[in-house]
Amino acid sequence: MIGCSRAMLDLFDSIGKVAPLDATILLYGESGTGKELAARALHDLSGRPGRFVALNCGAIAPDLLASQLFGHERGAFTGAQQAHAGLFEQAKGGTLFLDEITEMPPLLQVFLLRVLESHALCRVGGSRDVAVDARIVTACNRDPAQAVRDGRLRSDLYFRLMEFPLTIPPLRERREDIPLLVLHFLQRLNERHGTRRAFAPEALQRLAELPWPGNVRELRHAVQRHYILADSDLVDLSQPPRHDESDAAVDLTEDSIFFTVGMTFAEVEREMLLKTLAMCNENKRAAADKLGVTPKTVYNRLSRYRSRDERKPLRGLLFGT
Known part of the structure; x- marks a missing residue:
């Protein structure tokens, strides 16, 4: 993390003070401000010997998120041929960073709250509790209080995550x-x-x-x-530039999309999906409604972009990088 401004110096000071403690931290900041960098800094300064494990809650289909987080036992569902340790267990002695926490389904938020309160979890399909020793850092790019009012974030989880909030200043x-x-x-x-x-x-x-x-x-x-x-x-x-910097700012706030002759259908689809997501503040379900597809289709497309190393931030597409 780099900065000499008053806002960044204050942030560095807060990170240094809270990093060695076990407090649960909620990072709030706009997209592109460096929330994961802040989470890594918290881990690096914590002195915890375990790994830094990160998960974007908005990038995993809801029906798979529980298994990713909490793990599963063999035979818990079709295809579960062996037991799997979830990210909570993989982050043992370290830090688990949950980005886009407001994209987590409300039902899973109940289980997350239980893990935070009891420091134990039960794998999907399991019957015994597994002790959890992971420092939890969460992040969101929307106002968490507004997310509670919109029903995107449970109020009880909100107050638990707000144990120590940190705001990442925009550029x-x-x-x-x-x-x-x-x-x-x-x-x-x-x-x-x-x-x-x-x-x-x-x-x-x-x-x-x-x-x-x-x-x-x-x-x-x-x-x-x-x-x-x-x-x-x-x-x-x-x-x-193919798109001047000042034009990029306009495109990000207007309901318009930049296409060029020769783009493939896959490229057009990708830019349409990413722009719609940006307009909906990364709300996958709202974007799916506007595009006339199911939320599962949106999740599948995003997973495909990542697996092929194709998904770039919308601003990167506008700059042609």
């Missing part, structure tokens, strides 16, 4: 960090490709003035794109 509230981030991303690209490219001062100034609705993730993609298009070791942003 627009820490603009003084943009030059540091840009130089960091560029340095990593130079190290990876054996180059010595640098941004012109006016380029850094322009980058610091842009809105960056996609936050740090969008900034990283933009740096990579301009690095690739540079004709010399001086990156001056002279190459015309």
